Amino acid sequence: MYGTAPTRRDVLATLAAAGAVGLLPEQGAAAAADRSIRPFTVKVPQAAIDDLRGRIAVTRWPTKELVDDRSQGVQLATLRALARYWTSEHDWRKCEARLNALPQFITKVDGVDIHFIHVRSRHENALPLIMTHGWPGSVVELLDTVAPLTDPTAHDGNPEDAFHLVLP
Incomplete structure (x- = not known):
């Protein structure tokens, strides 16, 4: 690399590596050992899913809002539709399978487990890329981007547009 100007890829890779290291807090040897990266698999117990559905099913609903718009907050019909979706339409096991089809890990940062x-x-020559979701949200929102970003040639793209992804 000496004698030649760094490429965009060189600069971005260096900045990503430096930025990731800079995010880690200064800690002693014992804490550093605690930051080991361990494989992770999503396994939600059926009892937890059943409990959630049961709690939603026994919701005490308020009376209907007095206006036809959202000026008084989320409308009752919207809340009931969401409750119906989460109790009878959402397939958690399908979502769990999508997550478990990808390499997942867990590590500690500042004493908190980070998946x-x-x-x-x-x-x-793929570039490293950290993609984060907002609040409220989850990594599930990013799953559809994994294949096009990691393997752009399979999606009518170019190899130089490839990324190594980290999705916290």
Whole structure:
């Protein structure tokens, strides 16, 4: 690399690595050992899903709002539709399978367990990219981006557009 100008890829890779290291707090040797990266699999007990559905089913609903718009908050019909979706339409096991089809890990940062997905591209010169979701939200919102970003050639893209993804 000496004698030649760094490429965009070189600069971004260096900044990503430096930024990731800079986010880690300064801690002693014992804490550093605690930051081990361990494989993770989503396994929600059926009892937890049943409990959630049961609690939603026994919701005490308020009376209907007095206006036809959202000026008084979320409308009762919207809340009931959401409750119906989560109790009878959402397939948690399908979502769990989508998550478990990807390499997942867990590590501690500042004493808090952090779950993340790490998918390496098959393209040798892929850039590292950390993608985060907002609040409220979850990593599930990012799942549809994994294949096009890690393997752009399978989606009518170019190898130089590939990324190694970390999705906390």
